[in-house]
Amino acid sequence: MRKSAILVSLMLCLNMAAWAQSEAPKVVVTSFTVRSAQDLPDVRKTLREVMVRQLSELGLQAVESTEVVNSEGQARAVARGLNADYALYGSFNKIGNSISIDAKLVHTPGQKKTQVLFGQESGMENLVKAADTVSKDVAVFLLAKAVIADIQVKGNERIESAAIQLNVKSKVGEILSPEQVREDIRSIYKMGYFEKVEAEVTDTSKGKLLTFVVRENPTIQEVNIKGNKKVKEKDILAAIATKPYTVLEKNVINEDVQKILKLYQQKGYYNAQVATDITYPRDPRNAVVTFNIEEKGRIDIEEISFTGNEHFSDRKLRGVMQTKQKSMWLSWFTDRGILQKDILDTDVDRLTVYYHDRGFMDAKVGTPDVSFREDGIYIEIPVQEGERYRVKDVNITGGSAEDNEQLQEKLKVKEEDYFSREKLREDVQEISKAYMNQGYAYVEVNPDVKQDQAAHTTNIVYQVDRGNEVHIGTITISGNTKTRDKVIRREIDLAEGEKFSADKLEKSMTDLRKLDFFENVEIVPTEGASPEVMNLDVKVKEKFTGSVSVGGGYSSDDGLFVTGEVVQRNLFGKGQYLGVKGYLGQSAQRYVLSFTEPWLFDKPINAGFDVYNWVRDYPDFTKDSVGMRLRSGYAFGNWSMISGYYTFENAKISNVADDASSILKSQEGRTNLSAVTGILERDSTDHPFLPTKGSINVVSLQYASPYMGSDSDFLKSELESGWFFPLYWKLVGFVKGSAGWITESSSDPAPIYERFFLGGINTLRAFNWGEVGPQDENGEYIGGTTYSLANVELLFPLLEKMGMRGVLFFDAGNAYLGSNPFKFEDYRYDAGAGVRWNSPLGPLRVEWAYNLDRREGESSNKFQFSAGAFF
Incomplete structure (x- = not known):
């Protein structure tokens, strides 16, 4: 149909052309008079030829005459001699850089009025353009019907x-x-x-x-996906451009077939086939498009092998790659064993870097040979290792001799070591940063690496060009429509007039981003008044800092719960925090009003207060408290914080059973708690929920005394240290130890709710909350005055792209009455496994634990579950 339409259109155009030629009048173009201060010998000829060509292209019959015409009579005479209907004559003028064509179109019989035409441009290079203006005016006049x-x-x-x-x-x-x-x-x-x-x-x-x-084209009324099992229909529909109520485009449908095939290839289904079916069940103008998918079997990478590798085994080189061979177990849960071309190409670069970092300076990794067989995919990668080079000599030149001597000791490239490009790059950065921190913002460090191919050694010279020492000029801030300049400036470690420092500039960027007040933050260095001055332009884009949110979830400790909060994190643009939060669960309810000033007296000291009401149902009693807390803290270093707060709380202990122990009965009624607490914390982990490295270390001391208006007299101290460290592959180990002590007076003991209750998803997971520790004469748990706890975990990725991890764990610990928290002979033990998912709705934990030293009346295992967060 399309070819026939084009044929009809072409015939139409040919008929139009024939009409134009049969009806077109004949025009003679004479030689124009040239007026110019310069000699322009070729203008007459050029102008005649150009205008004859242009008039012919516009559908006229055009001829030229070399005769220069100065009057209408001469023009008519030339036209009659050539049997032309019209004559075009005039003058070409050039004054300075301006050119113009003044022309007249004369009717040969003289029955029609002479037309005056004009074209003007700037520069001789636009001669053709000026002539085109005149030619079009001629055509419009003579071919009025063709306009x-x-x-x-x-x-x-x-x-x-x-x-x-x-x-x-x-x-x-x-x-x-x-x-x-x-x-x-x-x-x-x-x-x-x-x-x-x-x-x-x-x-x-x-x-x-x-x-x-x-x-x-017909309209698409419906799009169907059939035969898909391994790829969700919603994922396919999101990937393709063919949509209901759009125009049917067969080229788009063909492109969508390739998009669907790519989705399947990403999951290892390389033999998948996609056929399309376009039907018109009710109306020839309304189409139904169906993608029929035949998935066939998944094809995994069966083997990755290498040729030419002598120093490193195939297994070692496979460990460098992100592309992996099929695993009997992991391939069921992960994308291990799936071939992705872009990742394989990157793996070639990884292998090359691996060799270069181990002394093989001339190593080359070739293009992988990928073959598809019946039992799977086989990949063979060619390697040319070349010779291995050691470092013979390392020096730093330029800059300060004293600084270079100190830097020499910090270099990672050492004499007699194998050459490493990664270490070379790190040394360049270390040297550059050291000089930039001294104010040399534009320092250049060029490594000169010379190979001795006969001896297989290298000499390395880091050539330093410090440039000028640079000071900070003006610091300007833009884009802050709400946040005050002061709030931004106090996060910038560099001051006007101070020497430039790369570390301080980097920290300033980090601190500004950590405020979380802005969608985007940039600190752009610009030239100052002289080469020794650098201005800083701080550009920010505000984001909404107020929020109203609700949430909910379930935990093994508190059961079902709902939460809500109204928060402003940048109150009045001063960086202050004001929030009201509520928590309503089956076992606990809490309501808190909080305010925080992050820079008290314009010093990096935070201060604030909390007013709260907290009701919690313990196994043997209920606590209903109203209180307030005054707090302050100071962050130092990159990860550390020291903080302290004062708490005053009025609590009511109720719902104590008639047959409860004397300890519980003595706590019944209302009491006041007045206490001060100090906390020293260091958190260097790389993720709040799924860390892979770093540690969390906390020391806390809480002191309550009748001298401060408290009904209790005690000192409570806790130590906690947890360490994450990467292991083989993507395994992460976690070891945590914690212990606590309460020293109390016999006359005014600590409130029972301040004691240590172990059990639950965060301590000993084979037990319910509070089920581990001392019991009274009735077998009720009363909490311990000391405790110690150890948790060991092995974390591994399940669905890495979704933020899902598996965990194997072992817990050991107990709570005691007394001063010794390390009675290992009384420890309770459990072990188990679980899943952790950083879901879109918040962190989720599902863990099963087995009681390794089950006692009478205890369950052998326990499921622990925690989910839900603000959203």
């Missing part, structure tokens, strides 16, 4: 006429060009929305009416 009076579009239903006309280059007021109309038809076809395009030309009193008649 386009209007352009219209017919037949379109969904595609706007304006959108179609954007692809049409024919213009109203111009001469109708068959060639241009033919090109316009092609451009409309290329839009992809039409199965037929034709052009119609009709005469009107004002000229030609050019109409493009189109027939649109």
Whole structure:
């Protein structure tokens, strides 16, 4: 259908061309008079040839005459001699850089009025453009019937006429060009929305009416996906461009087939096939598009092998790659064993870097040979190791001799070591940063590496060009529509007039981002008044810092719970925090009003207060408390914080059983707690929920005394240290130890709710909360005054892209009455496994623990579950 439409259109255009030639008058172009201060010998000839060509292209019969004409009579005489209907004569003028053509079009019989024409441009290079202006005016006058009076579009239903006309280059007021109309038809076809395009030309009193008649492709009423099991339908529909209620485009459908195949290849289904079926069940203008998928079996990487590797085994080199062989167990849960071309290409670079970092300076890793066989994919990677080079000599030149001597000791590239490009790069950064921290912002460090191929050694010289010492000029801040300049400036470690420091600039960026007040933060260095001065432009983009949120979840300790909060993290643009939070669970309810000033007296000291009401149901009693807390803290280093707070709390202990122990009964009623607490904390982990390295170390002391208005007299101290460290592959180990002591007076003991209750998802996971520790004479748990606990975990990725981990764990510990928390002979033990998922709705933990020393009346195992967060 499309070919026939084009044929009809071409015939139409040929008929138009024939009409134009049969009706066109004949024009003779004479030699123009040239007026110029310069000698322009070729202008007459050029102008004649250009205008004859232009007039012919516009549909006129044009001839030239070498005779210079100065009057209408001479022009008519030349025209009669050549049997022309019209004569074109005039002058070409050049004044300075300006050029102009002053022309007259003379009717040979003299029955029509002479037309005066004019074209002007700047520069001789625009001579053709000036002539084109005159030629078009001639054509418009002589071919009035061939001038386009209007352009219209017919037949379109969904595609706007304006959108179609954007692809049409024919213009109203111009001469109708068959060639241009033919090109316009092609451009409309290329839009992809039409199965037929034709052009119609009709005469009107004002000229030609050019109409493009189109027939649109059918509309897609429905898109079906059939045969898919391994890829979700919603993922396929999201990937393809074919959508309901859009125009059917077969080229788009073909592209969508490739997109679907790519989705399957990403999951290892390389033999998957996709066929398309386009039907018109109810209306020939409404199409149903069906993608029929035949998934076939998944093809995994069966083997990755190497050729040419002598120093490193295949297993060692496979460990460098992100592409992995199929695993009997892990391939069921992860994408291990799936071939992804872009990752394999990156692996070639990884292997090359691996060799270069171990002395093989000339090593080359070739293009992997990938073969698909019936039992799987086989990849063979060629390696040319070359010779291995050792470092013979390392020196630093330029800069300060004293600084270079100190830096020499810190270099990672050492004499007699194998050459390493990674260590070389790190040394360049170390040297650069050391000098930048001294104010040399534009320091350049160029490593000169010379190979001795005969001895297989290298000499390395780090050439330092310090440049000028740079001081900070002006610091300007822009983009902050709400946050005050002071709040931003106090996070910038560099001050005006101070020497430049790379470390301080980097820390300033980090601190500004940690505020979480801005969508984007940039600190852009710019040139100052002199090469020794650098200005800093701090550019920020504000984000919303107020929020209203609700959430919910379930935990083994508190059961079902719902939460809500109203928070403003940047109150009045001062960086202050104000929030109201509520927590309502089956076993606990808590309501808190909090305020924090992060810079007290413009010093990096935070201060604030909390007012709260907390109700919690313990196994043997209920605590209902109202209190307030005054707090302050100071962050130092990169990860450390020291903080302290004062707490005053009025608590009521109720719902104590009649047969409860004397300890519980003595706590019944209302009491006041007045205490001060100090905490020293260091947290260097790399993720709040799924860390892979770093540690959390906390020391806390809480002291309550009747001298402060407290009904109890005690000192409570706790130590906690947890360490994450990467192991083989992507395994992460975690070891945590914690212990606590309460020293109390016999007359005013610590409240029972301040004691240590072990058990639950965060301590000993084979027990419910509070089920580990001392019991009274009735077998009720009363908490310990000391405790010690050890947790060991092995974490491994399950669905890494989704933020899901598996965990194997072992717990050991107990709580005691007395001063010794390390009674290992009384420890309770459990072990188990679980899953942790950093889900879109918040952290989720599901863990099963087995009681390794089960006692009478205890369950052998326990499921622990925790989920839910603000969202």
